[in-house]
Amino acid sequence: MDDCAFCRVADGRKDVYTLFEGERTVAFLDENPATAGHALVFPRAHVEDLLVADQATSMAVFETARALALAMDRALEPDGFSVFHTTGGLVGQVEHAHLHLLPRYVDDDIQLSLSREPIDGTDPEALSESIRQTL
Template sequence: MTECIFCKIIDGSIPSAKIYEDENVYAFINIMPVTKGHLLLVPKKHVENVYDFSEKEASQLFAVAPKIANALKDKFKPVGMNLLQNNGVAADQSVFHFHLHFIPRYDETDGFQLSWITKEAEYNTEDLQQIAAAIREEIGE
């Protein structure tokens, strides 16, 4: 994808603060970090979102995630970490090349907020079981 900013970072035509690279994935510091150490892990192959991954491609990327997370934990001693990944405009995806954010958390006032309003009043136990059954059916379980 010649217009994809992450593809350009991977091929070296846009500079980055590289963290990790192997034949399948590339990790680099986010140029607009929320906290110290905020980085992105991306597949080298252009994959728009999680829906486009093969199982093999996903496993190659997620196999590296603990290595990256533990390096952040050991080096910067955050008290927590958010892993965040958005798919589609409605989910706030802004770069349409799959990327997994690693956001080290240092305290509750470090600049990152993630919140939602739960819908527990809208779903009873039977509804939840029906939703689970529908998803299992789609998976083939």
């Protein structure tokens, strides 16, 4: 897709700081990083959602993220990692599926938190059964 920034990266029409290029995936440093080493991992093929992409594509992205995290662990010695993927209208500016891989540091000041409360008003047994039935 000509208007997709990640497709332009994948085919070499957009310059980035590339960390990995494989047959199915590409990884590069985020242009506006939350931490040093913040990387984006994505499939070469234009896919909008990793969760509904074909299995080989999804697996390749997660395998690349794993390999990259191992390399970053050795090179950057972070205290840990955060990995996330958002789908649908919440995805943001780029509608090309990708993972954010963030090396994390004790003093990085990043706040990725979820508001969590006990299941209330929802029958957890019915909810789990409904999900299991669709697997």
